[in-house]
Structure formats: structure tokens, C-alpha cells
Amino acid sequence: MANTPYPQSYYAASANTVPAHPALQQEVETDVCVIGAGYTGLSSALFLLENGFRVTVLEAAKVGFGASGRNGGQIVNSYSRDIDVIERSVGPKQAQLLGQMAFEGGRIIRDRVARYQIQCDLKDGGVFAAITGKQMGHLEAQKRLWERYGHSQLELLDKTRIREVVACEQYVGGMLDMSGGHIHPLNLALGEAAAVESLGGTIYEQSPAVRIERGANPVVHTPTGKVRAKFIIVAGNAYLGNLVPELAAKSMPCGTQVITTEPLGEALANSLLPQDYCVEDCNYLLDYYRLSGDKRLIFGGGVVYGARDPANIEAIIRPKMLKAFPQLKDVKIDYAWTGNFLLTLSRLPQVGRLGDNIYYSQGCSGHGVTYTHLAGKVLAEALRGQAERFDAFADLPHYPFPGGQLLRTPFAALGAWYYGLRDKFDF
Numbered sequence: 001m002a003n004t005p006y007p008q009s010y011y012a013a014s015a016n017t018v019p020a021h022p023a024l025q026q027e028v029e030t031d032v033c034v035i036g037a038g039y040t041g042l043s044s045a046l047f048l049l050e051n052g053f054r055v056t057v058l059e060a061a062k063v064g065f066g067a068s069g070r071n072g073g074q075i076v077n078s079y080s081r082d083i084d085v086i087e088r089s090v091g092p093k094q095a096q097l098l099g100q101m102a103f104e105g106g107r108i109i110r111d112r113v114a115r116y117q118i119q120c121d122l123k124d125g126g127v128f129a130a131i132t133g134k135q136m137g138h139l140e141a142q143k144r145l146w147e148r149y150g151h152s153q154l155e156l157l158d159k160t161r162i163r164e165v166v167a168c169e170q171y172v173g174g175m176l177d178m179s180g181g182h183i184h185p186l187n188l189a190l191g192e193a194a195a196v197e198s199l200g201g202t203i204y205e206q207s208p209a210v211r212i213e214r215g216a217n218p219v220v221h222t223p224t225g226k227v228r229a230k231f232i233i234v235a236g237n238a239y240l241g242n243l244v245p246e247l248a249a250k251s252m253p254c255g256t257q258v259i260t261t262e263p264l265g266e267a268l269a270n271s272l273l274p275q276d277y278c279v280e281d282c283n284y285l286l287d288y289y290r291l292s293g294d295k296r297l298i299f300g301g302g303v304v305y306g307a308r309d310p311a312n313i314e315a316i317i318r319p320k321m322l323k324a325f326p327q328l329k330d331v332k333i334d335y336a337w338t339g340n341f342l343l344t345l346s347r348l349p350q351v352g353r354l355g356d357n358i359y360y361s362q363g364c365s366g367h368g369v370t371y372t373h374l375a376g377k378v379l380a381e382a383l384r385g386q387a388e389r390f391d392a393f394a395d396l397p398h399y400p401f402p403g404g405q406l407l408r409t410p411f412a413a414l415g416a417w418y419y420g421l422r423d424k425f426d427f
Contacts, residue, residue, distance in 0.1 A: 003206055004061035010260035010298065010335040011069055011186035016119060018190050021063070024204040024225035030056040032383065033220045033229035035209045035243070038068035039368065040361050041235035042192040043108070043376020049199035051384060056227050057193075057201065058220060060208035064189030066239040067368055070339030072258060072288045072300045074278045075109060075181040076126060077151065078102040080347040080365035084145055090396065097392040099149040101378075105370025106179050108377060109188070116198070118191030121293035125277035126180025129162065129171040135282040139175040153178040166279050167272050168324045182278040182290045185369065209236075209243055218357055231383055234360040237368075238340035244360070250350060250398050251363045253340045255304035257313045259321065260335040261297045261328065269295040272325060287320050297321070297328065303366075309338050341366050344398060349375065351393035359383065361393075 006012035032048055034041040037059035045055045059065070079086075083102055087095040113122050130136040143154050157165065157174040165176065193203055204222075212232065213219040220227045234244055238253040264272070269291050273279070278290035287301035299321040310316055313336035322329055344350055344363035349371055351361045359382060361375040375393075382390035 004065065006062055006065060006186075007070065007337050007339070008335070009070055009258070009337040010292065010296065011184060013335065014184070014292075014294070015186050016190055018194065021059070021193075021203045021205040024058065024207040024222050024227070027226050027228065028056060028202075029228045030054045030202075031229065032056070032231045032233060033058065033218075033227040034233045034235055035220065036060075036066075036235035036237065036239070037063040037189070037193060037203055037205070038066050038235065038237065039189065039192075039372035040237065040375050041233065042068075042189060042196060043373045044233050044235060044379045045196045045201050045376070046112070046192060046199070047377050047380035048383065049196060049201050051380060053383070055196070055201040056229070057196065057203040058207045058209050058222060058227065059203065059205045060236075060239065062205050063193040063203065064186045067237060067339050067341050068189045068372070069186035070258070070337060071185050071341075071369060072278075073182045073185045073290060073298065073369070074126060074280065074288055075106045075183065075369055076280065076367060077106055077177060077180060077370060078146070078367070079349065079371060080367040082142065082145065083149060084141075086348070086396075094392050094395060097389060101374055101389065101392075102149065103146075103151050103179065104377075105372070105374040106181070108373040109183070109370065112192060112195065112373070113183075113188070116191060116195040118188060118195070120187040120191060121184045122181065123183075123276050123278075124178055124181040125275060126177050126182070127157070127162070127165055127174050127277050127279045128177070129166065129168070129174040129279055129281045131170055131172065131281055131283065133172060136173045138282065139173070143175055151179070165273070165275050165277055167327075170324060171281075176277065180278065183369075184293065212243065212358070214355060214358065216357075230357065232358045233379055234358065234362070237362045237364070238342040240362070244354070246354065247350070247360060247362060250344060250400050252343045254343045255309065255338045255340050256300060256366070257302050257304070257310060257317050257336070257338045258298060258300035259314055259317045259333050260292065260299075262332040262334050264295050264297060264331065266295060268327075269297070272297065287324065289321070289324070296334070297325070297331075299324075304338070313338055341368060345400070346396070346398060348396050348398075349393060350398050351375065351378070351390065351396075353382075353394070
């Protein structure tokens with residue numbers, strides 16, 4: 001049987017040492033079978049176990065193999081489309097529920113880290129950096145919007161103030177969110193997996209779900225075993241493949257690229273980001289960066305529609321890093337990798353139920369670190385019969401990409417090109 005290792009990323013190289021989980025080799029019975037040991041699956045499993053369910057998690061590769069263990073590691077509130085967009089497209093009650101949940105994911109992460117003593121380099125503080133006056137105006141409106149939903153840990157940064165938190169000459173201002181922050185994402189996933197097992201849950205690695213036998217008591221088949229369950233949670237996101245055809249039609253895997261420098265040393269690292277906040281700019285195709293626990297710069301950006309792996313990641317991302325920090329021109333890049341996230345046409349997550357007993361959440365559209373932790377709580381609530389918050393997500397309208405699976409990639413790339421021009425020329 002194939003053994004899929006982690007990609008050669010900084011996160012895999014610096015991951016906490018944990019024992020491997022066995023592959024499923026037999027037939028087991030459980031209350032809930034979770035497909036995918038990323039953040040959505042692990043968060044669901046934890047909330048279900050804390051409420052007395054028996055839970056079995058199937059992972060095709062290793063815990064956190066997908067986006068959960070490859071992302072920029074930034075705790076960013078709200079969704080990929082903000083609450084004002086939701087307010088314009090749904091009714092007031094639904095918008096109010098979704099708005100109230102927009103800041104919950106970060107609180108869940110911090111609770112997990114504290115409760116289960118997860119070592120993942122958690123740091124507080126995230127900055128949204130404006131490159132143009134128009135972007136600064138959007139941040140001012142965003143602050144008012146978020147404060148209307150009770151989110152108060154925000155500070156607008158003028159041109160002088162932003163220089164105090166990031167040594168980059170590009171920015172005209174920004175907004176600091178002290179409830180944002182950053183983590184070592186793979187170590188967070190590994191810690192959550194350990195928490196799942198501490199509560200009696202079972203995780204099988206190298207055990208891809210190859211078929212779901214639907215019915216009153218559904219069965220998930222792997223190459224060498226099967227899981228009989230009362231409920232299934234599908235949490236594969238961009239790595240689900242065509243296991244559930246209904247879910248593949250309205251989403252598209254996309255790749256993003258990340259590089260990590262050699263250790264910079266305390267003096268250089270602190271000169272770049274004196275308060276150790278993470279940063280993302282306000283462009284449509286945004287750049288994002290932060291310091292690691294051992295004082296490297298982790299820098300990511302760009303999108304490859306259709307999730308192709310670029311031949312030379314460093315050639316794509318290093319120029320972006322040097323545009324922000326030309327003082328790093330002689331610094332060596334130690335790691336470069338790519339990973340997939342799942343994009344929806346609306347840029348809002350897809351949540352729902354197939355039949356009576358198969359639940360799913362997918363399509364974080366690049367905003368997954370916080371949302372996935374919220375999704376696990378919402379899915380667990382639905383399985384317990386408390387579906388109001390689940391329904392608020394499930395009732396969001398979703399549409400297939402124009403052109404179907406054949407043409408969705410070029411159409412999405414064309415749209416991104418247009419928005420890239422808007423950012424560049426500020427129109």
C-alpha cells in the first residue's frame with residue numbers, strides 16, 4: 001500500500017515528534033466517521049468526542065497533510081468574502097448569525113491550544129496592510145463593520161504607526177487586529193490529533209476513503225478496511241478528489257506557494273517585524289508573511305488556478321519578498337513548497353448535508369485556519385440536533401463555475417488578472 005509522506009516544507013522539517021497512526025486494516029463500527037484529518041475533520045472530531053460520540057477519523061496521507069499543514073499559519077478573522085457581502089446577499093437573521101460567528105474560529109484555536117497544551121508557537125496580532133489610499137478606505141469601513149458585530153480589538157494604523165510594526169516602505173497604513181495572530185500550522189494539527197486520541201477517538205493514516213456506501217447506516221471503504229457509521233463528515237476540502245461528485249461540481253482546487261528563509265537572527269528578524277505580528281496586504285492576490293518561532297521569514301502569495309505545481313516556487317515568491325523587504329537580497333531560501341486550497345465561486349464556504357447522515361464543509365477559499373475550527377463546532381452541533389448555525393451556512397447560495405470543469409480554470413484566472421490590474425492601477 002502506498003505511503004504518502006509530508007511535502008518537503010519548513011513545517012514538516014520542524015514538526016513536533018509524534019507517533020505515526022496505523023492504516024485501517026479491518027472493519028470497524030463508530031458513531032461518526034470523519035473523512036480527512038485536517039482542521040475541519042479534527043475540529044469536528046474534538047467537539048463530537050467532547051459531547052460523547054464515538055469518532056473514527058480516516059486520513060489518506062498523514063495528519064495535516066493538506067492545507068492544514070502547509071498554509072501561511074495566520075489566524076485571520078471573518079470569511080474570504082466579508083460580512084457586508086453576506087448582508088447584501090442573504091436575509092438579516094442569517095447575516096446576523098454568520099456575522100456573530102465570523103470571529104469565533106480564532107477563539108476556538110486559542111481554547112484548544114490552552115486546554116490541550118498544544119505547542120505551536122502561538123503569537124497574538126495580525127496586520128492588514130494597505131498599499132493604496134483606496135485600500136486604506138476599505139480598512140476603515142471594515143473596522144466599522146467588524147465593530148458593529150462586537151469585534152473591538154482593532155486599531156487603525158497611519159503611515160507612521162505601520163512603520164513601527166513592519167519595516168516595509170510599500171504601505172500607506174493598515175489595521176491591527178489583536179485577536180488575529182499566527183501559529184505553526186502543522187504542529188497545531190498534530191496537537192489536535194493527540195487531543196482526539198486522548199478523548200478516545202481513533203485516527204487512521206494512509207487510509208484514503210475510496211467509496212462511500214450510502215444508506216441508513218453508511219459505510220466508508222478504504223483499500224484495506226471499512227468503517228460502518230451512523231453519520232459521516234466529509235472534510236477533505238481540496239484533497240477530496242471525486243469521492244463525492246456533488247461536491248466537486250461547485251468548487252475548484254487552487255495552489256498557493258510559500259517560501260521560508262534561513263534563520264535571520266534576532267536583530268534582523270526584529271527589525272522586520274518588531275512586535276512579531278503577522279502581515280497580509282490588501283491586494284486581491286495578496287502577499288502574506290510572518291516570522292517563525294526560530295526567526296525565519298515565512299512568505300507566501302500568488303494563486304495557481306487548477307492546483308498545478310509550479311516548476312520553480314522560489315522564482316515566483318522571492319521577488320515578492322524582496323519587493324517588501326529589499327534588505328533580504330542576500331538571504332538564502334531554505335524551503336519552498338506549494339499546497340492546495342478549495343475555491344468556491346462566491347468565495348464563501350459550502351456547508352450541507354447529503355441525505356440524512358452525510359455532512360460536509362468545504363471551500364474556505366483561502367480563509368481556512370479560523371473558519372475550519374468554527375466549522376467543526378457547527379457540524380458537531382448539527383449532529384446533536386442543534387442546526388440553526390449549520391443552516392445559516394447551508395442556506396448560502398452556491399453556483400457552479402462558468403464553463404464547467406473544463407473552462408473554470410481559465411475563467412477564474414481571467415478574473416484574477418482583472419482584479420490584479422485593479423490593485424496595480426488602483427481603479
